[in-house]
Amino acid sequence: MKTTAILSDDTSLxxxxxxxxxxxxxxxxxxxxxxxxSLDFEACRRIYKIKNRPSDxxxxxxxxxxxxILEFCIVSDESLLLFKTFSPGPLTLxxxxxxxxxxxxxxxxxxxxxxxxxxxRELIRASGVPISAPSANLSGKPSFTRRKDVIECFQNLVxxxxxxxxxxxxxxxxxxxxxxxxxxxxxxxxxxxxxxLKVLPHLVLPEAGLQGSENKIRSEESIPESPGMKYRHYSPxxxxxxxxxxxxxxxxxxxxxxxxGKSALSDKKAGFIGxxxxxxxxxxxxxxxxxxxxxxxxxxxxxxxxxxxDICYCEIPKDxxxxxxxxxxxxxxxxx
Ligand code: AMP
Ligand code: MG
Numbered sequence: 001m002k003t004t005a006i007l008s009d010d011t012s013l014x015x016x017x018x019x020x021x022x023x024x025x026x027x028x029x030x031x032x033x034x035x036x037x038s039l040d041f042e043a044c045r046r047i048y049k050i051k052n053r054p055s056d057x058x059x060x061x062x063x064x065x066x067x068x069i070l071e072f073c074i075v076s077d078e079s080l081l082l083f084k085t086f087s088p089g090p091l092t093l094x095x096x097x098x099x100x101x102x103x104x105x106x107x108x109x110x111x112x113x114x115x116x117x118x119x120x121r122e123l124i125r126a127s128g129v130p131i132s133a134p135s136a137n138l139s140g141k142p143s144f145t146r147r148k149d150v151i152e153c154f155q156n157l158v159x160x161x162x163x164x165x166x167x168x169x170x171x172x173x174x175x176x177x178x179x180x181x182x183x184x185x186x187x188x189x190x191x192x193x194x195x196x197l198k199v200l201p202h203l204v205l206p207e208a209g210l211q212g213s214e215n216k217i218r219s220e221e222s223i224p225e226s227p228g229m230k231y232r233h234y235s236p237x238x239x240x241x242x243x244x245x246x247x248x249x250x251x252x253x254x255x256x257x258x259x260x261g262k263s264a265l266s267d268k269k270a271g272f273i274g275x276x277x278x279x280x281x282x283x284x285x286x287x288x289x290x291x292x293x294x295x296x297x298x299x300x301x302x303x304x305x306x307x308x309x310d311i312c313y314c315e316i317p318k319d320x321x322x323x324x325x326x327x328x329x330x331x332x333x334x335x336x
């Protein structure tokens with residue numbers, strides 16, 4: 001069925017659409033989400049169809065506040081401390097469900113988050129229910145961070161699109177599983193491992209768990225399933241090439257000189273994203289920080305698809321706490 005979405009900044013109107021079983025695209029501070037009432041399993045299943053999302057990859061439920069989370073989930077003192085420290089914000093916790101009335105019906109656990117984007121929270125409040133929402137993109141493709149991209153992709157697929165400020169972070173939330181004996185970092189994000197370790201000194205990092213290292217934990221037992229991790233993500237059609245500064249500069253000068261015909265690379269249509277360089281193309285992205293990198297990366301990939309680029313040269317991120325999340329997204333974009 002073809003639907004034409006209501007495009008509006010009216011959270012009451014769009015909240016009603018969610019409450020009545022509709023699907024609404026909305027911005028959060030991380031990326032755009034495509035959401036439905038967490039209490040309406042049919043509506044949640046429609047999201048999977050629209051995105052072509054594998055059915056075993058569960059959705060994150062978005063809440064307006066901690067009180068609303070407490071209605072549906074078991075929240076330990078440690079999880080409460082995490083929420084108090086980092087929420088509202090880009091932190092998702094996997095918790096045990098208290099109730100079977102919330103999506104996903106086939107799991108005892110649920111991933112939950114309180115977004116800091118004001119209108120996203122207003123939408124949740126207006127709908128009166130938690131909103132289950134994965135990133136608003138077609139499965140496997142880069143997440144959207146600009147209004148024009150979600151309108152183009154979703155206006156004939158969903159019931160509403162919330163017109164509000166674009167995401168300011170640009171990559172998906174940090175995910176921590178709190179349902180095991182020790183907390184485990186499932187997906188790095190803007191809230192870094194360093195930030196988390198200040199509150200959770202016994203946090204298990206994926207690498208440590210997989211190596212079964214000092215934490216004396218064997219991998220099969222300790223690393224909980226994070227279904228989304230096994231799927232290809234965030235990939236443009238173009239080949240993604242990650243380069244250290246020097247090689248990035250060399251590739252740039254090759255294209256700057258239009259040295260076509262002299263190497264295997266030469267006649268590929270390329271784009272560059274990196275730090276403080278002189279751009280060759282109008283679509284190249286010049287960054288000043290890793291935060292900039294987070295904000296620009298997905299729209300760079302989306303533009304690469306529109307432009308039909310063959311190759312995206314991406315400079316290795318700077319050495320700071322934000323590097324881990326960026327490398328995670330870049331590596332996934334590379335693996336086809
Ligand atoms: P996204 O599709 O970008 O919204 O990402 C959601 C991420 O959270 C995916 O990697 C999911 O696999 C993960 N996730 C959601 N619910 C759960 C859960 N109950 N247990 C473990 N991981 C989850
Ligand atoms: Mg996603």
